[in-house]
Amino acid sequence: MRRIPLSAPDLGPDDRARLIQTFDDGWVSSAGPVVEAFEQAFADHVGLAHATATSSGTAALHLALHMLDLKPGDAVIAPTLTFIGGVAPIVHAGARPLFVDSSPDDWNLDPALLDAAFAKARTEGLTVRAIVPADLYGQGCDIGAIGAVAASHGVPVILDSAEAVGAMVGGRHAGHGASAAGFSFNGNKIITTGGGGMLASDDGALIARARSLAAAARIPAVHYEHAEVGFNYRMLSLSAALGLSQLPTLEAKVNRRRAIFDHYRGRLGGRYGVDFAPEAPGRRHTRWLSVMVMDREITGVSPERLRLALAAADIEARPVWKPMHLQPAFRDAPVLQNGVAETLFAGGLCLPSGSSLTGADIDRVCDVIEATLDA
Ligand SMILES: *Cc1c(COP(=O)(O)O)cnc(C)c1O
DSSP states (O other): OOOBOSSOOOOOHHHHHHHHHHHHTTOOSSOSHHHHHHHHHHHHHHTOSEEEEESOHHHHHHHHHHTTOOOTTEEEEEESSSOGGGTHHHHHTTOEEEEEOBOTTTSSBOGGGHHHHHHHHHHTTOEEEEEOOBOGGGOOOOHHHHHHHHHHTTOOBEEEOTTOTTOEETTEEEEEESSEEEEEOOTTSSSOOSSOEEEEESOHHHHHHHHHHHBTTOBSSTTOBOSSOOOBOBOOHHHHHHHHHHGGGHHHHHHHHHHHHHHHHHHHTTSTTEEEOOOOTTEEOOOSSEEEEEOHHHHOOOHHHHHHHHHHTTBOOEEOOOOGGGSGGGTTSOEEOOSHHHHHHHHEEEEOOOTTOOHHHHHHHHHHHHHHHHO
């Protein structure tokens, strides 16, 4: 039986053709029309006015944070329950992360804790300069509520929408409502460019500066003039070619991931002590990953035992993100908790969710889970 991976790239003949055409046209580096075409297509798709393509989602978020000109003594509020890709750039940009726990309604940064987080920063002698919420597992955060608190404190929101390409919040694509949003096309995300990201915004000046910073901040002059110090963060044309062929398949891939989630929930959701990630009203969760949560007191089975049983059947599952405040790298970071992140880490398991998985694959996963829970 074949291995069932967590979230493999879903590539087809159109992707191959586009890649080879771009190669044959001689566009392999960042130069040429292909990157720009992908930027325009992506901006059009999500309905944001401007976008600049980057070598990764982390790089996109780093550019946005770099432009805030952060200083020692500055803090940036981030969710503790997330992947480090939205948090590392806070440190690289010269500030300290202040971690805030999740809402049980959507698992994202809890707006109800934000005022207390600003107060905590003050008692620690830190100045909050921005909020970087994440759209976890494919569900947009409550950007309206988070944006309102940010505005009341006079700080911008930089949105880590890396996991939420294709998600909707109140009828708009994830990424709206912030100063800028970073997206990821890493190999495990819903659509992929191999590796890559995008910074998108309605603010044309912000994206123009990010685009310049990503290309070593070269002022157009034959001798390369630099008024500031930039990065080498541009996306390659070969990646952008895949982006152009993958983007039209996004809706179908989201629908497939949602169907996979419904398949899991249909078979396993009725069990006492087993639950699945919520979808908040007014949002379209992409179900980038299908996440199951177990109450160990009731099931008597830990997520780790279940993960090992799946691994023995050549099926890849992963724990929910280990909260940032539990990471050795952030042992000294301030954190504001309500217990949700630690509960989800203790009970959650991410199940195989790739859009190329078949119904038979999902049944095979469910068979192992049922057998383990019934053992
Ligand atoms: C994938 C991801 C990123 C960015 O990842 P890259 O691999 O740098 O493209 C950032 N934040 C979160 C929450 C992610 O899942």
